[in-house]
Amino acid sequence: MRGAGGAAGSSPGAGTFRADFTASLVVFLVAVPLCVGVAVASGVPAELGLITGIVGGLVTGLLPGSSLQVSGPAAGLTVLVYEAVQEYGVAALGVIVLVSGLLQLAMGALGLGRWFRAISLAVVQGMLAGIGLVLIAGQLYALADAKAPSSGLDKIFGIPELIGDVAGSSDSLTAVAIGVGTILVLVFWPRFRQGAKVLPAPLAAVALATIATVSFDLPVARVEVKGLLEAIQPPGLDQVTQMAEVGVIGTILAFTLIASAESLFSAAAVDRLHDGPRTDYDKELMAQGAGNAVCGALGALPMTAVIVRSSANVFAGAKTKLSRILHGVWLLVFAVLFPSALGIIPVATLAGVLVHAGWKLIPTKELLPLWRERRGEAIILIVTAGAIVITNMFEGVIIGLLMSVAKTAWETSHVHIDVKGRDDAEDQPIKVRVLGNATFLRLPKLLDELESLPRERVVELDLRGLRHVDHACEMALATWTERHNAVVRHAETADEDTKVPA
Numbered sequence: 001m002r003g004a005g006g007a008a009g010s011s012p013g014a015g016t017f018r019a020d021f022t023a024s025l026v027v028f029l030v031a032v033p034l035c036v037g038v039a040v041a042s043g044v045p046a047e048l049g050l051i052t053g054i055v056g057g058l059v060t061g062l063l064p065g066s067s068l069q070v071s072g073p074a075a076g077l078t079v080l081v082y083e084a085v086q087e088y089g090v091a092a093l094g095v096i097v098l099v100s101g102l103l104q105l106a107m108g109a110l111g112l113g114r115w116f117r118a119i120s121l122a123v124v125q126g127m128l129a130g131i132g133l134v135l136i137a138g139q140l141y142a143l144a145d146a147k148a149p150s151s152g153l154d155k156i157f158g159i160p161e162l163i164g165d166v167a168g169s170s171d172s173l174t175a176v177a178i179g180v181g182t183i184l185v186l187v188f189w190p191r192f193r194q195g196a197k198v199l200p201a202p203l204a205a206v207a208l209a210t211i212a213t214v215s216f217d218l219p220v221a222r223v224e225v226k227g228l229l230e231a232i233q234p235p236g237l238d239q240v241t242q243m244a245e246v247g248v249i250g251t252i253l254a255f256t257l258i259a260s261a262e263s264l265f266s267a268a269a270v271d272r273l274h275d276g277p278r279t280d281y282d283k284e285l286m287a288q289g290a291g292n293a294v295c296g297a298l299g300a301l302p303m304t305a306v307i308v309r310s311s312a313n314v315f316a317g318a319k320t321k322l323s324r325i326l327h328g329v330w331l332l333v334f335a336v337l338f339p340s341a342l343g344i345i346p347v348a349t350l351a352g353v354l355v356h357a358g359w360k361l362i363p364t365k366e367l368l369p370l371w372r373e374r375r376g377e378a379i380i381l382i383v384t385a386g387a388i389v390i391t392n393m394f395e396g397v398i399i400g401l402l403m404s405v406a407k408t409a410w411e412t413s414h415v416h417i418d419v420k421g422r423d424d425a426e427d428q429p430i431k432v433r434v435l436g437n438a439t440f441l442r443l444p445k446l447l448d449e450l451e452s453l454p455r456e457r458v459v460e461l462d463l464r465g466l467r468h469v470d471h472a473c474e475m476a477l478a479t480w481t482e483r484h485n486a487v488v489r490h491a492e493t494a495d496e497d498t499k500v501p502a
Contacts, residue, residue, distance in 0.1 A: 016319045023316035024326030026200060027070055030312045031327060032334065033206040034357070036223065036342060037350035038073040039301060041139060042081040044090055046223050046342050047231035049073045050335045051300040057328015060291035060303065061321055065284030066267045067277050070309035070324045071291055073301040075357040076127075076262050077255070079134045081301060083392060084251050091299070092242050094235035098296025099243065100255040104289025107256075113264060113281035120404035122370075122377040124265055125363045126384025127258065127397050132361030133389050135354060142351035143179035144172045145221045153390055175220045175348040182209050182352030200312065202353055209349035223350070225343040228335050233299035255302055258397065263288045263305040270307070273314045308357075376407050406441075413439040417449050418465075429458040435465040440472040450480055458485050 031053050039049030049072075056071035085093060107113065137155035141148035144166045149155050166172040185205035199207070213220060242248050267279040284305075291303050313323055334341075363370075363381070371378040384400030391399075415436040421428055430453055438446065453459060461481045463469060469477075 017322070019317045019319050020323040021326060023313050023318035023323040024330065026316040027309050027313045027318075027323065027327040028330035028334075029203045030200045030309055031070075031072055031331060033202040033345075033350065033353055034075075034306070034308065035073055035331070036345065037353045037357075038075055038078055040223060040347060040350050041075075041078045041135070041142065041354050042073075042301060043085045044081070044093065044301065045226050045231040047226060047228050047335065047339065048300045050331055051228070051232065051298055052295050052303050054328050054331045054335065055291050055294050055298070055300065056303045057324055057326070057331060059294050060287045061324035061328055063283070063287035063290060064280065065287040066270065066279040066305070067321045068274055068310065068314050068318050068324070069263075069267055069270045069279070069284070069305045070313050070327065071263070071288065071303045071305050072309060074259075074262065074304040074306050075135060075354060076131050076361065077259060077302055077304060078354070079131050079138070079388075080251070080254055080258065080392075082138070084255075088242060088248060088251075091233055091235070092239045092248070093301070094233060094296050094299035095239040095243060096248065096252050096255060096296070097292050097300070097302045098235060099252050100259065100302060101289045101292030101294070101296055103252070103256045104260055104292060105286050106289075107260065108282045108284075108286030108289055111282050113260075113283075113285035120377075120380065120401070122380040123384055123397065123400040123404050124261060125366070126381040126400050127261075127388065128361040129363060129381065130385035130388025130396055132358040133385060135358035135361070137389075139351040139354045139358065143176055143348050143355065145175040145348060146172065156389070171219045174218050175346070178209050178213060178218065178220055178346050179348040179352035179355070181212075182206070182349040183356050185209075186353065186356045205353065206345060206349050209352070210345050213346045213349075214344055218346070221347040223342050223345045223347060225339055227339055234297055235299060254397070259292065259302055259304045260285060260288065266305040266307045266310060270305075270310045270314065273311060276319075376411075380404055380407060409439065410441050413437050413442045415442045415446060415466075417446065419453070422454070426457065429460045430454070431460045431462065433462040433465050434477070436467065438463075438466050438469040438473040438477070440470055443473050443476055446473070446477065447480060450477075450484070453484075455484075456488060456491065458488050 032050075035049035035053040036046045037049075039046045039052075042049075053072040056073075060071045081093070084096060088096075134155065137159070138148045140159060141155070141162060144162060146162060146165065149158050166176055182205045185208055186201050189201040189204050212218070213222075243252075264279075264281055264284065267281065267284055271278050288303065288305065295301065295303055309327075313327075316323075318324075367378065367381070370381065380400055380403045383403055384396055386396075387399040388396030390396075413436075415434060415438050418433040418435060420431045420433070422430055424430075432450070432453070434446070450459070459481055461477060463474070463477065
């Protein structure tokens with residue numbers, strides 16, 4: 001299905017305005033539960049998620065880059081934000097996001113946006129899968145109104161104990177029923193096409209769960225509301241000084257790289273959904289950077305382009321970027337006029353929304369075909385996801401990238417040895433020609449093949465057929481040849497010395 005795309009900067013006519021206005025309402029209805037849910041799961045006030053959504057519409061939405069892509073707080077960064085908040089506090093979040101935004105602006109200005117397309121897809125899918133697993137594991141606790149352990153492994157290993165606690169508590173069972181009901185609505189609501197056109201599945205699920213909770217006065221935890229202005233926490237001098245810490249620097253780099261990669265991969269996916277102008281990756285990276293810089297100055301959550309909101313925008317018939325700007329306006333109106341509406345939403349239903357979102361981050365359909373066709377890529381995906389669960393987001397992605405580079409280096413290091421003269425007379429040298437790309441990764445294979453040559457024959461090694469040879473490989477081959485021939489010549493000299501004169 002493809003939506004029509006219009007020029008990002010053209011003045012919309014009546015038909016275009018009507019389409020953008022309608023699409024903006026659809027995106028707004030999708031964005032509200034996701035903004036609030038991501039904020040709660042990140043361990044920050046719910047209003048901060050709305051602030052990021054507002055900035056995504058009014059700031060990033062106004063800038064050039066991608067005309068129909070919509071930005072806001074994303075489930076993909078939830079785990080990283082939660083870890084940062086637990087480690088450094090909510091107050092430090094602003095400076096981390098601010099510096100990340102400035103780095104994105106710099107990278108876009110330097111023309112680095114298009115290079116993000118060179119990141120291994122297996123690493124990106126593994127990153128999203130790892131995020132999804134940790135997100136699901138953490139939200140299972142929120143689903144039961146229980147406190148989640150801090151690390152990914154503890155969350156997973158603590159699930160059996162959680163099940164036992166839930167089974168013995170009627171209040172926990174009630175919360176789980178609300179959360180599971182939310183997931184079921186999210187799964188089955190889109191099948192009712194007429195209803196889905198009127199009310200997006202996330203809003204329908206949250207609305208039904210909230211109505212049930214209020215109607216029956218169910219004993220479940222509700223979202224805490226502080227108010228929009230009270231939630232804003234601009235970074236201060238104390239937070240700026242934290243930037244000297246190694247951990248904070250690593251977190252900033254993780255925010256920058258992951259948010260940039262997720263946004264630009266989302267842009268590529270959204271471009272396939274419509275026939276309008278293609279994304280300018282450098283400008284889009286700068287737009288994301290500007291949005292994150294503003295979010296950081298307000299102490300809000302980091303933003304990325306979000307495929308759920310973006311696809312809803314396209315399928316709702318959006319023509320220009322006006323739709324995403326208006327969606328930011330509606331979020332602002334809602335946050336200012338109806339903040340108390342957030343206080344009646346059960347936490348369990350937001351957990352259900354994020355469990356569903358986490359599951360969609362895991363490439364369940366692609367994994368088996370990938371395993372059959374490109375097993376190396378599948379292994380990188382699985383290892384990256386597992387490393388994120390075991391360690392943390394940043395280290396897991398680094399492990400995945402290193403594996404991807406090693407795999408590429410291994411696959412491009414094709415080397416072949418052509419041996420001539422093996423069956424010639426013993427006083428004739430064996431001529432060995434090495435072809436292809438010789439790197440240290442293939443050095444054991446090369447040396448094994450050379451060692452299999454007759455030890456009593458001189459070897460002439462020809463490296464002119466190599467397209468590439470690294471220093472380690474060149475030195476090792478030269479050293480082997482020199483030592484081998486030295487041994488042969490020494491043996492020949494010894495034989496001459498031991499001959500008895502006739």
